[in-house]
Amino acid sequence: EAAVTQSPRNKVAVTGGKVTLSCNQTNNHNNMYWYRQDTGHGLRLIHYSYGAGSTEKGDIPDGYKASRPSQENFSLILELATPSQTSVYFCASGDAEGNSDYTFGSGTRLLVI
Amino acid sequence: GDSVTQTEGLVTLTEGLPVMLNCTYQTAYSTFLFWYVQHLNEAPKLLLKSSTDNKRTEHQGFHATLHKSSSSFHLQKSSAQLSDSALYYCALAPSSFSKLVFGQGTSLSVVP
Numbered sequence: 001e002a003a004v005t006q007s008p009r010n011k012v013a014v015t016g017g018k019v020t021l022s023c024n025q026t027n028n029h030n031n032m033y034w035y036r037q038d039t040g041h042g043l044r045l046i047h048y049s050y051g052a053g054s055t056e057k058g059d060i061p062d063g064y065k066a067s068r069p070s071q072e073n074f075s076l077i078l079e080l081a082t083p084s085q086t087s088v089y090f091c092a093s094g095d096a097e098g099n100s101d102y103t104f105g106s107g108t109r110l111l112v113i
Numbered sequence: 114g115d116s117v118t119q120t121e122g123l124v125t126l127t128e129g130l131p132v133m134l135n136c137t138y139q140t141a142y143s144t145f146l147f148w149y150v151q152h153l154n155e156a157p158k159l160l161l162k163s164s165t166d167n168k169r170t171e172h173q174g175f176h177a178t179l180h181k182s183s184s185s186f187h188l189q190k191s192s193a194q195l196s197d198s199a200l201y202y203c204a205l206a207p208s209s210f211s212k213l214v215f216g217q218g219t220s221l222s223v224v225p
Binding site for chain 2: 033042101
């Protein structure tokens with residue numbers, strides 16, 4: 001069954017440390033997305049990708065990097081984690097067509113202390 | 114720019130009463146509109162979508178009609194159930210090859 005899998009499910013990180021969130025999709029979708037979800041803000045787009053080797057800045061990219069080494073994998077990297085990056089992070093995949101709905105992963109809950 | 118507005122942050126309903134969650138949007142393009150539902154500690158999932166003006170779209174007891182004249186895509190259900198308690202997102206695809214634009218979400222709480 002086609003799916004989007006995120007790892008880890010939960011992560012505790014130290015301020016100033018490096019954090020990598022991973023996402024793998026078996027949907028063969030071209031596009032992948034990273035969102036963070038915070039109460040009162042809904043889903044906010046951090047980075048996205050149109051295919052292997054491509055990354056684009058979303059609406060709130062500061063403090064985050066992304067990497068898309070293959071069609072299936074899309075990582076979100078926090079080089080210097082800060083407590084303000086404590087959040088729930090969702091990865092999603094979608095076809096290139098605008099009418100394509102997204103398939104979301106189950107989320108990664110990140111706590112930066 | 115393209116935007117989606119969900120005016121209610123939190124809606125609390127008694128079981129059995131009708132549900133209506135508001136969604137309006139702004140875009141210069143022909144569009145697809147979506148509703149996603151997210152239950153507690155789960156991923157958002159597609160509930161329904163539409164691009165056809167004035168056509169009712171239904172799924173899992175919910176329905177919505179895209180009205181391009183008023184730029185609206187309200188989500189409705191005739192009778193709320195406890196299991197409908199969730200976070201609901203309205204989203205817009207402004208055009209082909211555009212990424213989705215999400216509203217801020219409406220949290221629906223159905224109480225006995």
